[in-house]
Amino acid sequence: MRLLATCAAFALAVCTAAAATGSPDNPLLQPSTLPFGALPFDRLSDSDYQPAIEAGMQAQRKEIDAIANNAAPPTFDNTLVAMEKSGRLLDRATGAFGVEVSTNSNPLLLHVREVVAPELAAHEDAIYLNPRLFARVATIYKRLGSLKLDPESRHLVVTYYRRFVHAGANLSPKKQERLRQLNQQLATLQAAFERKLLAGTAAGALIAKDASQLAGLGDSAIGAAEQAAKAKGDPDGYLIPLQNTTQQPALTLLQERATRKELFENSWTRTEKNDTNDTRSTIAQMAKLRAEKAQLFGYKDFAAYQLTQEMAQTPAAVQSFLQGLIGPTRAKAAREAADIQAQIDAGDRHFQLQPYDWNYYAQRVRKAKYDVDDNEIRPYFELNDVLQNGLFYAANQLYGITFEERHDIPVWQPDVRVFEVFDKDGTSLALMYFDFFKRDNKQGGAWMNSFANYSALLGTKPVVYNVENIPKGAPGQPTLLTIDSVRGVFHEFGHALNAFFADEKYPSLSGTARPRDFVEFPSQFNEHWALYPSVLKHYAFNYQTHEPMPQALIDKMERAATFNEGYSMGESLAADELDMAWHSLPASAPLQDVDAFETAALKASGTDFPNVPPRYRSTYFSHIWASGYAAGYYAYGWSEMLDDDAYQWFLDHGGLTRANGQRFRDMVLSRGDSEDYGPMFRAFYGKDPDVGPLLQDRGLTGGP
Secondary structure (H helix, E strand, O other): OOOOOOOOHHHHHHHHHHOOOOOOOOHHHOOOOOHHHOOOHHHOOHHHHHHHHHHHHHHHHHHHHHHHOOOOOOOHHHHHHHHHHOOHHHHHHHHHHHHHHHHOOOHHHHHHHHHHHHHHHHHHHHHHOOHHHHHHHHHHHHOHHHOOOOHHHHHHHHHHHHHHHHHOOOOOHHHHHHHHHHHHHHHHHHHHHHHHHHHHHHHOOEEEOOHHHHOOOOHHHHHHHHHHHHHOOOOOOEEEOOOOOOOOHHHHOOOOHHHHHHHHHHHHOOOOOOOOOOOHHHHHHHHHHHHHHHHHOOOOOHHHHHHHHOOOOOHHHHHHHHHHHHHHHHHHHHHHHHHHHHHHHOOOOOOOOOHHHHHHHHHHHHHHHHOOOHHHHHHHOEHHHHHHHHHHHHHHHHHOOEEEEEOOOOOOOOOOEEEEEEOOOOOEEEEEEEEEEOOOOOOOOOEEEEEEOOEOOOOEOOEEEEEEEEOOOOOOOOOEOOHHHHHHHHHHHHHHHHHHOOOOOOHHHOOOOOOHHHHHHHHHHHHHHHHOHHHHHHHOEOOOOOOEOOHHHHHHHHHOOOOOHHHHHHHHHHHHHHHHHHOOOOOOOOOOOHHHHHHHHHHHHOOOOOOOOOOOOHHHOHHHHHOOOOOOOOHHHHHHHHHHHHHHHHHHOOOOOHHHHHHHHHHHHOOOOOOOHHHHHHHHHOOOOOOHHHHHHHOOOOOO
16 A cells, blocks of 8 residues: 555644554445445545555455466466456445545545546556566466356356457557556546536536526426525525536427527537536547557457447448438437427527527427427426336336335435335345436446446346436425436436346356447336336326326327437437547547537538537537447447337337336346357347437437
């Protein structure tokens, strides 16, 4: 361990305590005695994380050294199984720290992340660039044909060998040394990007001085904005926090154009104000270093290097998929824009449509065409009903599982809820946490992660959490969701289902241990059940009257199902192409002017859709700079093709039934990374993926 010489004065005493190695008072240094091995968040302090992470790295280094230096000939058990058993202390420490720093951060935790990020990168390199360890793995791989192993174990051998090669095990010593430097530099830059983005997003919140500026939001949302301002020390204002996307939910409802413009511009420029939160130089450096890393491996760019690990395999396959969607999307978005401009022109004020007008006037078009608006729908989407009578009900109908809330499991923030999950036969299956609400010290977006995966080898069960960023209702008021938020809750829970039903022996092949362009398949598939008729009727009750959503309103929602999908697909495709453009830069390219690069990339790809901005601009595109989706954001669209195919299969075979759910569980959700994905999907769907259902679902097959 090393003492942090750079501790800020406000945290010096805490940092000094954190440097004490192996303190017996650190709860992370001992196995948990809680059910499921749950983490003791009630006993953890900020000073516990760094020493636990460093102790975990130290412990795993000893475990790995013992494997690499074993005098006995390499075998599957003494090498690969031993590696699967290593690092449990480190996993526990990084799991606890990961959720804390991403959902409940403070300056000390952010500082610790920037310190340990390059250390963790170096630690991973010390494993995968260990020549003695790789020699053992390579020996087993070369002898695979003669080994008597079950299919999952054989797949583990192949997975480890590919993982070592992708990490640089076959590079020359000189290139490996440069790779180590690059990985540590990239880890440092990533941590800096996350810190800047968190601060920039918080600083970008809209502050209104008068409630009239927020006309259209509704009493509950205005009350929540008033409470948010008070929490920030402004007793007379109203605060609308930023979501991580370019467009903001409030833009759908805000009647005042000046307020919409201010909110949009705050979002658009949150991390490019030439201040300490400006991310442009950080991401330009990251793109440059990633290109150099790819060159070390002999690839022309980072996308080509990265995609060897994905289902798509090559940038050409990704671009072929994306280009097939751009034309139909552009045409539909243009028709939508014409309808919106007509709606604007029909009013008293005359102006040209701008991005900050789109969603507000799109709702007016939807009201005119289909007699549907969000203010009519939201009262039927109260959060707890969505959770227990919608999400849990659908999972029960499909898979037979049930849920029981627990109040004896410590949580990292008081709003977090915990449920034990029981399988169809009543046996305990998993532990599930939900952290729903937006906080200024919480990373934007929504995600799923695990504290523990199912593993027959380790005897562990899934311990999973979902994170959302839903604005919390004012005290005494319900939290009402938009349709998009409802789908988001179902989406992240689809990842959790993938973890619940894992049936693997080895932890590194378990649950969501899948390529990016397949791991989103189960989550996006689960979105379909949010508005499935029998599910919707089970949870969509007016929070005030307790009356079910009227069938007439349901019918109107169904008729409007593909409304505005040109816009929705357009903003996603623009983000896809931005990602691919950044990661198609060769190592010889200079540092980029971020603004100019973004404009040129969108134009070159044909995704500079008029008034349809990218879902994420480069400067706050957390997926690709901090969340492992570099050259992989297309995965959402690719997986949507898979999920729409699977949903069509369900519809063709009786829809939401236990038999269909069990088949999907057995053939997809439970399989983890235990086999190749093309054959896995074909076995379920009966043929290769087909883009037709996706085009149909999005309304991109022609007409408005």
